[in-house]
Amino acid sequence: MKLAVLGAGDVGRSVATLAGDYGHEVVALADSSSAAVDPDGIPVDDAVSRKEGGDGVGTADPEEVFETEYDVLVEATPTTLGDAEPGFGHVTRALEADRHVVLANKGPVAERYDELRALEAESAGSVRFEATVGGAIPVLSTIEDCTPQAVTAVRGVLNGTANFILTRMAAEGLDYEHVLAEAQDLGVAEADPTFDVDGTDAALKFVILANVLADGGFSLEDATVEGIEDVPGSALELAAEDGRTIRLIGEATRDGVRVGPRLVPENGALAVTGTRNIVQIETRHAGSLHSSGRGAGGPETATAVLSDVGRLPDLERDD
Amino acid sequence: MKLAVLGAGDVGRSVATLAGDYGHEVVALADSSSAAVDPDGIPVDDAVSRKEGGDGVGTADPEEVFETEYDVLVEATPTTLGDAEPGFGHVTRALEADRHVVLANKGPVAERYDELRALEAESAGSVRFEATVGGAIPVLSTIEDCTPQAVTAVRGVLNGTANFILTRMAAEGLDYEHVLAEAQDLGVAEADPTFDVDGTDAALKFVILANVLADGGFSLEDATVEGIEDVPGSALELAAEDGRTIRLIGEATRDGVRVGPRLVPENGALAVTGTRNIVQIETRHAGSLHSSGRGAGGPETATAVLSDVGRLPDLERDD
Secondary structure (H helix, E strand, O other): OEEEEEOOOHHHHHHHHHHHHHOOEEEEEEOOOOEEEOOOOOOHHHHHHHHHOOOOOOOEOHHHHHHOOOOEEEEOOOOOOOOOOOHHHHHHHHHHOOOEEEEOOOHHHHHOHHHHHHHHHOOOOOEEOHHHOOOOOOHHHHHHHHOHHHEEEEEEEOOHHHHHHHHHHHHHOOOHHHHHHHHHHHOOOOOOOHHHHOOHHHHHHHHHHHHHHHOOOOOHHHOEEOOOOOOOHHHHHHHHHOOEEEEEEEEEEOOEEEEEEEEEEOOOOOOOOOOEEEEEEEEOOOOEEEEEEEOOOHHHHHHHHHHHHHOOOOOOOOO | OEEEEEOOOHHHHHHHHHHHHHOOEEEEEEOOOOEEEOOOOOOHHHHHHHHHOOOOOOOEOHHHHHHOOOOEEEEOOOOOOOOOOOHHHHHHHHHHOOOEEEEOOOHHHHHOHHHHHHHHHOOOOOEEOHHHOOOOOOHHHHHHHHOHHHEEEEEEEOOHHHHHHHHHHHHHOOOHHHHHHHHHHHOOOOOOOHHHHOOHHHHHHHHHHHHHHHOOOOOHHHOEEOOOOOOOHHHHHHHHHOOEEEEEEEEEEOOEEEEEEEEEEOOOOOOOOOOEEEEEEEEOOOOEEEEEEEOOOHHHHHHHHHHHHHOOOOOOOOO
């Protein structure tokens, strides 16, 4: 398939770099102000190097992406809340042109799910978004294969930054501010870590899960969210005396979404360590399925995007 | 899709019972000596009750299954080794009639993989076999989505009976013979538990995995297999003093298959308890994915079969 990739951050660059391994061609790669566009396939390494060297990915106008022939638009621009723009606009244009859309951007899927599905229904293209939840862990495809009706709840740890911080606080007896600074030094937390530590990032993912289970109806404002900024080191010590620890746990059912710090058994499945993520999918007929792995990262998230591309049906093209 | 189900054991009956929930119709259900056949859909509850009451599933000849119009043959007859008959013959007939095949029977996939793929290449039908490895855990679909080339190894616990026995031996300090008897009383081990305790069942699953990774070339005789019958209680006590325990671990790579009892960290991912299974999929770009869940059982395995049916493309039919 021919991929048009919007977004040249870690995820967009990784998708472009790995696409060839999966048998796909990158016809466009755009950042916010420039684009590399070539109907016969862009020179990916060049574009990526330009970007990593501090320039834009190319010399074309990003608008040219929509004038190119592509099969799949990969939306990997930064997640925005509320109206989820400009991501939602990008997705709209692709679907109205009867092209497929694969999202790594959580905004449209968490905040405007019903509209997204309505656009998809009117389009010859399909919408997939495995990469929005759990990075490399195949959460949404597992639910899809079970059929959403057979899944009663999804629970787990879906933010690696918060999990890393709590793991280190427990392991070293250090306080939150200290470990946050360490995480930023390591590149595990961003310069502005707000969405990771206040639970928003995890909440967006569980809102997406609730939308999948209930076929729509949820956005971020429906979620009950508490972050980890106020978890004191003493709470972790107290928990440890009882064979427990604290993790930022989220839960999605058809009735709603909650995210907050919870006590979990120290050696239990939910006590994943470091930046690792885990989901527990509760099913009607097959008990509880647990999947854990790397929830974030350029290549990790790119594998989820490319996995989605592999599940898309062929499109007819007006040549 | 219209399903023709061969095999009326736990798996066959569960597939027939759950098919409706997934939007499919059962046009035939056969055991070794009888069949229920109806092109408009058989009365599933009646057929299942007859079988559970000790009779055959129906009053028709099993041969009539192949004279009925169906889209997917579900092969859920008992696994046989070597020539994998009669399962392999059933699959051959369906593919030669350009119908799809979904297997829960490990025999054809472990023992005659290359021939199976050759028949598939000549057929309009596709072959899927998620249910042969890990029950409800989506192992093969995860590898398929990653693309097999991106997977370097698969490791894990894929036999719940052996895992239950080792878990109980460690927990209670009991010896193997005692716990085996307990497992048989609970229905966790069969009257003839040989394939579970000698490692054959696990080995068949890892052979299937190696065939998927390497695109063929392996059968059971290529695997190095050791079971749990000779693990003494004292070995588990010694392991526990060191924070470890013993599990029947298998590993599949492109180079081969090994199954045997191994020391694993007591609180590590591989030390699943009871009848639970776990797979660790090692990938090139996304680190290690762990999936655990119920590896066996009628409904559990049926969800894997029906998940496969959901991934099949529509067939043309000569009406």
